[in-house]
Amino acid sequence: MAKEQLQVLNALDVAKTQWYHFTAIVIAGMGFFTDAYDLFCISLVTKLLGRIYYHHDGAAKPGSLPPNVSAAVNGVAFCGTLAGQLFFGWLGDKMGRKRVYGMTLMVMVLCSVGSGLSFGHTPKSVMATLCFFRFWLGFGIGGDYPLSATIMSEYANKKTRGAFIAAVFAMQGFGILAGGMIAIIVSASFKAKYPAPSYEENQIASTIPEADFVWRIILMFGALPALLTYYWRMKMPETARYTALVAKNVKQATSDMAKVMQVEIGAEQEKVEALAQKDKSFGLFSKQFLRRHGLHLLGTTTTWFLLDIAYYSQNLFQKDIFTAIGWIPNAKTMNAVEEVYKIARAQTLIALCSTVPGYWFTVALIDVIGRFAIQLIGFFFMTVFMFVLAIPYHHWTLQENRIGFVVIYSLTFFFANFGPNATTFVVPAEIFPARLRSTCHGISAASGKLGAMVGAFGFLYLAQNQDKTKTDAGYPPGIGVRNSLIMLGVVNFLGLLCTFLVPESKGKSLEEISGENEDEAEVNTGNSAQTEQSSYKRTVPV
Template sequence: MAGDQLQVLHALDLAKTQWYHFTAIIIAGMGFFTDAYDLFCISLVTKLLGRIYYHIEGHPNPGTLPPQVAAAVNSVAFCGTLTGQLFFGWLGDKMGRKKVYGMTLLIMVICSIASGLSFSNDPKAVMITLCFFRFWLGFGIGGDYPLSATIMSEYANKKTRGAFIAAVFAMQGFGILVGGIFAIIVSSSFKAKYNVPPYVTDAIRSTPHQADYIWRIILMFGAIPAGMTYYWRMKMPETARYTALVAKNAGKAAADMARVMQVDIEAEQKKVEEISEKDSNSFGLFTKQFLRRHGLHLLGTTTTWFLLDIAFYSQNLFQKDVFSAIGWIPPAKTMSAIEEVFRIARAQTIIALCSTVPGYWFTVAFIDRMGRFKIQLMGFTMMTIFMFALAIPYNHWKEHENRIGFVVMYSLTFFFANFGPNATTFIVPAEIFPARLRSTCHGISAASGKLGAIVGAFGFLYLAQDKKKPDVGYSPGIGVKNALIVLGVVNFLGVLFTLLVPEAKGKSLEEMSGENEDDYDAVKPEDVSKVAAT
């Protein structure tokens, strides 16, 4: 393959790890830091929103967001993310990765700020405004998924490509962690300044009006890291693979990479023209050739990401309710609103610090040794085991108040999600499809994942809702056991669909996609069956 490969791409595949690799990881990774912060910080303030805007006299459960409002607030950003992944994924293949890379950050900055500016005395107006801007915030976040993954995969060498892409995605863990830490700082500051007692006899009536600023500050903070990296994103050159293989400009590709890697690279425009003339390489997304060569791969990446996000996002968004159900967080009616934010943020920060963040970096350390397939299969398997281990004896955990044991096992599900399919479902779609369809296919796979996140968010609310009192809202503990059982089944399905995902360890992007070959079947079916032995 190397003999037929463009020199600039061969140089990228064999390049030693250099400073530009780390620069690209930081620039792309800060986008994912912001993505995670913006998506998951809402879970820290949803109960606070209920305290402030839904303290309705005579309501059976005052201070709780109605089920429809809770579902909208938690899920609307995922709807925007799904749309953005499809749109920007397609646009990244049409216009180039760099041209649309800055757009996503600008949208995120503007909408993060606007999300906290929904001032009104009417709860309905506040929620509608909040949901509107969180939809468009999600739209910008959605663009970051296919573009960051594609850019990093096309910049990296084949030996450590998995670790580089995983390092970009690992910044998501720091975004979750910083979200919890920042919420702790803000809530602690308000408690100290306004001398708010942590425990009260009437929590709803004791909510200070200053609490309205807390959720706004937490949401608006997400604009800062996104704004800090905008300049550097616009300074990044277009990837050589897009410039050479899609834009057909060998001279610019060679010049850009020669400057980045500080080596001399031949342009080879004639070879680019020869490659572009190969009819076998001209198939589009909606063709029989694509279906034959990559159909099963796309099915594998979409289904595994869909199943993973059902479990991952429902766990992250509603872990506060799980902890309330087992008594790790005191009942809301005994705490002030600010104290509740503090307790929720502290619990989520502990989980992030002890299991979520380490899981991401275990993937970075081992993905180019173990391979994508093994890590994904292991992750889904362990998540299945731990979900059933939590669900089947759930009454034991709750009745005996064995909180530490429950929390440890619950934390391990986060660890193996991140040292497992949460990372690999992001990495693999950026490696196995042709350059001209790479961003689009990654966007489709990621959008399938966000569809799973929406299913998870609505599904948890439905399972946890008191069916006898639907107007009360969801009641943690009523359906937590059922939810955990369902998530165990979902993870087991993830094990099965992982068998469709090929291994990309140690191979160039062109080897995986079969690009520039006259007749290929991309990754042969037998490659998957041999994966366990590699």
């Protein structure tokens, strides 16, 4: 390595965009497509679950899940995802990216099917089984975050690396869109059989077997794209950066990349020996890591944590917001399957018009204006739009203003995805050393899922504990929603501030960003302090 880059890594940095790059985007991206589908499709069926299993008069609120059950069903996958991100992130640095990559996919396939086959004699036992499978589904999904990001960053060239990693993450938008479309198709096919009954009939109609099939089919569909991707993941070679820099097998790295990148790379046996003799790597808990990357890790974890509080709250509970402002009709006016159809239709419209375009704006511009600028812009506009919705909240609940509410609410999704939701995924895959890259990405992503759990449980509490005194005094319903929107605006502003801890990585090689080129120079010159200082300065965004 030394100051002179290994030929195999330099070849990757300057390689022209090739067919294999796009193959890698699809292979890694299909994992994210499945991740998003599995994480967000639950929000489409939670009301249906309440009407099927909690329709009896003895329920606290007939026809809806009790708050504790709703929080568990929505949030348990995040608990599993957090654990999976930490575990598989660490394992990816220990065993290699490829060896772990297939494990995560098979866990996702098995648990998607298991979620749809949740069984039990009582509502509690069915919900408990569903939560069990969704925890382990989340565990597999969690592994996909650090591994997909790391693999794509290590395959890409330095000019278009940001766009490639962002394109993998952008498949999440298609996963959210697919969740809504599958829910529309499934619910519409069953809805056609049953005209809308009265509310009293609804409670009985909700328990028919066909209604129970709807949520099971929607959840199990997530196994299909993951299963189709498994074969191609197993054919991918290990990344050259892991093989050369961590496993110290430059010959194997050269051979692998020569096959897939269609370039001729000379053998570098003398550099293999130099790597082995001069390796002065430092661990995650060392003072050297803290000095060189401590602030970077703090920046990636805090921004991802704050972003996910807002982002997952919006996604998981947008059906409650749309109901509060009257965009989705009251449950009393439609049967259970029709309610799924209308919720899915609303969420699909939001995904199509704002979520998906936001991702691809990031793909197009991330290597032009940089990660730092996009993240700052995103947090800024998310903050502004949340306060625009929250402060005059009662204005938006009026019939004539509801379209304006939906438009502004959609813009918060656009700037989340043309903003921190994409950049928080991209940056941790670029700024840390190869031997710790997957681990640090896993830690950053796990911090995000901790934020998602805060958002899922916190929003549910605020939205369901409305100020009844104000409501009874003549205010429209939704005081809890208004409070939630104000809180999310504050969270987004804090994310904007924490963005200044995150380094810019546009247009540099991974070794230049992480300082790995300088590691060897320190051994040769003994001037480590000066090199560290200069390395750090070059990664600061402003």
